[in-house]
Amino acid sequence: MGDERGRWLETAVRAAREAGKILERRLGESREITYKGPGNIVTDADMAAQESILETIRAAFPHHAILSEEMVPPEADDGRPLWVVDPLDGTTNYSRRWPSFCVSIAVSEGGRVMAGAVYEPNLDEMFHAHRGGGAFVNGAPLRVSAVDSLTGALMSMNWPYGREGMAQAMRLLECLMPRVGTMRSVGSAALSLCHVAAGRSDIYFHPSLYAWDVAAAGLILEEAGGTLTDLQGEPWTLQSAQCLGTNSLLLEEVVEVLDDCR
Numbered sequence: 153m154g155d156e157r158g159r160w161l162e163t164a165v166r167a168a169r170e171a172g173k174i175l176e177r178r179l180g181e182s183r184e185i186t187y188k189g190p191g192n193i194v195t196d197a198d199m200a201a202q203e204s205i206l207e208t209i210r211a212a213f214p215h216h217a218i219l220s221e222e223m224v225p226p227e228a229d230d231g232r233p234l235w236v237v238d239p240l241d242g243t244t245n246y247s248r249r250w251p252s253f254c255v256s257i258a259v260s261e262g263g264r265v266m267a268g269a270v271y272e273p274n275l276d277e278m279f280h281a282h283r284g285g286g287a288f289v290n291g292a293p294l295r296v297s298a299v300d301s302l303t304g305a306l307m308s309m310n311w312p313y314g315r316e317g318m319a320q321a322m323r324l325l326e327c328l329m330p331r332v333g334t335m336r337s338v339g340s341a342a343l344s345l346c347h348v349a350a351g352r353s354d355i356y357f358h359p360s361l362y363a364w365d366v367a368a369a370g371l372i373l374e375e376a377g378g379t380l381t382d383l384q385g386e387p388w389t390l391q392s393a394q395c396l397g398t399n400s401l402l403l404e405e406v407v408e409v410l411d412d413c414r
């Protein structure tokens with residue numbers, strides 16, 4: 153890894169940890185909640201975490217572009233390295249003090265995610281990866297599971313906001329559930345993908361997500377030996393509106409089930 157790219161990862165890790173500490177500190181406070189759409193909330197804590205992250209990135213890389221979930225208007229992706237930030241993934245959990253949430257920060261270049269950090273303050277788990285360098289949690293290498301049959305698989309998914317998205321997720325679940333071993337839903341896309349990277353689960357799908365939900369954890373998954381695609385099995389890109397993360401061994405079988413589902 154070149155010095156410059158090494159600084160990307162180091163800055164992403166530092167910014168994620170600092171923002172995570174802010175979230176942890178503020179967890180017990182009363183919340184200011186604003187609705188962005190049905191079921192889709194943003195809180196004062198999302199904004200405080202975002203402010204801290206933007207400050208850290210801008211101090212280290214004043215000429216880079218930033219796409220952050222709560223930043224209005226977003227900066228243009230104009231060929232500069234692009235930081236893709238979710239200051240709080242799992243806001244609904246956080247607002248209810250349900251302890252599964254994280255900070256997610258990725259850096260992409262030419263549309264390819266090159267570095268990523270996902271920090272879960274509750275367990276003090278820092279997941280990170282840079283392209284070609286493997287994936288780690290708190291310094292220990294990550295590897296996806298060796299589960300190679302759907303019947304033995306632990307699948308996870310999360311619910312999109314809005315009735316239409318939920319109905320679509322229900323249809324996909326109806327096809328997949330009878331085929332897999334069991335299912336979990338933790339309420340944070342980034343953490344769920346990191347769990348596949350860590351071999352804690354084998355499959356994760358979501359029918360409606362944004363780049364900031366997936367970018368960092370998707371690289372961590374790939375660097376741990378997993379595969380990140382859309383629901384058709386095509387490679388995931390920053391423009392993809394859905395995601396499927398697998399331990400690679402189960403990809404083909406899951407896509408076959410999803411193909412028959414439509």
Ligand code: IPD
Pocket residue numbers: 193238240241242243244310311312313338339340341342360361365
């Ligand atoms: C959400 C979480 C959730 C997923 C939603 C996302 P947010 O992100 O990742 O698990 O089901 O679709 O939008 O709003 O907490 O950053």
Ligand code: CA
Pocket residue numbers: 238240241242341364365
């Ligand atoms: Ca999110």
Ligand code: CA
Pocket residue numbers: 198221238239240241242243
């Ligand atoms: Ca968020």
